[in-house]
Amino acid sequence: MIKHGNKVVDTIFVHCSATRKDWMDDKPLAAKVAEIKKWHLANGWKDIGYHWIIDRDGQRMRGRVENVVGSHVAGHNTGSIGICLIGGHGSNENDPFEKNFTPQQDEALRDLIEDIKNRTEIEKVRGHSEVAAKACPGFNVTRWFDRKTPHKKLSESTTMRAGAVQLVSGAGAAATSIAAFDGKAQIIALVFVGVAALATIWIMRERIRKWVREEGEDA
Numbered sequence: 459m460i461k462h463g464n465k466v467v468d469t470i471f472v473h474c475s476a477t478r479k480d481w482m483d484d485k486p487l488a489a490k491v492a493e494i495k496k497w498h499l500a501n502g503w504k505d506i507g508y509h510w511i512i513d514r515d516g517q518r519m520r521g522r523v524e525n526v527v528g529s530h531v532a533g534h535n536t537g538s539i540g541i542c543l544i545g546g547h548g549s550n551e552n553d554p555f556e557k558n559f560t561p562q563q564d565e566a567l568r569d570l571i572e573d574i575k576n577r578t579e580i581e582k583v584r585g586h587s588e589v590a591a592k593a594c595p596g597f598n599v600t601r602w603f604d605r606k607t608p609h610k611k612l613s614e615s616t617t618m619r620a621g622a623v624q625l626v627s628g629a630g631a632a633a634t635s636i637a638a639f640d641g642k643a644q645i646i647a648l649v650f651v652g653v654a655a656l657a658t659i660w661i662m663r664e665r666i667r668k669w670v671r672e673e674g675e676d677a
């Protein structure tokens with residue numbers, strides 16, 4: 459359990475350094491961390507504000523010790539761990555992760571979150587922009603985090619399956635009973651079945667649409 463005083467650390471905030479893609483790219487991560495620390499000390503802070511920094515190549519380095527309150531998100535520092543991704547210059551709060559960061563950073567950030575979860579009970583992984591009028595970290599963290607839990611495939615959806623079963627068994631039952639009628643009654647029954655089938659298809663269509671919409675929100 460990681461604690462800040464009496465408060466258990468239960469939140470992770472993701473940030474970016476707002477530096478260009480090629481910023482100090484001939485220098486080791488330690489030099490970049492030292493540079494960021496210099497900025498933060500110039501703010502009058504006692505140390506680098508973040509607990510972790512992840513470089514463009516996925517390498518990570520510790521900043522402030524985890525059980526010391528950081529300086530990365532005004533009003534939410536106590537009880538949270540701050541992770542900074544190198545990069546993100548000119549990004550917007552809802553950019554796709556890939557636009558400003560590398561696949562190595564994607565993997566490294568997920569790994570680091572898992573590691574922290576082994577040390578303390580994390581309830582929320584959030585972006586700085588969720589609690590401040592800032593673009594940082596330059597992507598929607600909640601959406602990015604949920605991406606690893608993809609929606610079920612259409613064929614695996616239980617509501618869709620139940621709908622299809624309904625459609626097929628309904629048609630079978632209707633065919634059996636229509637065969638028992640004769641003449642005019644048979645035609646009337648067929649019209650009824652036709653209308654019922656159309657209604658069912660319409661409902662299925664709505665379900666497919668809803669499913670597609672839900673799927674789209676993850677993109």
Ligand SMILES: [Zn+2]
Nearest residue numbers: 473474586594
């Ligand atoms: Zn930030």
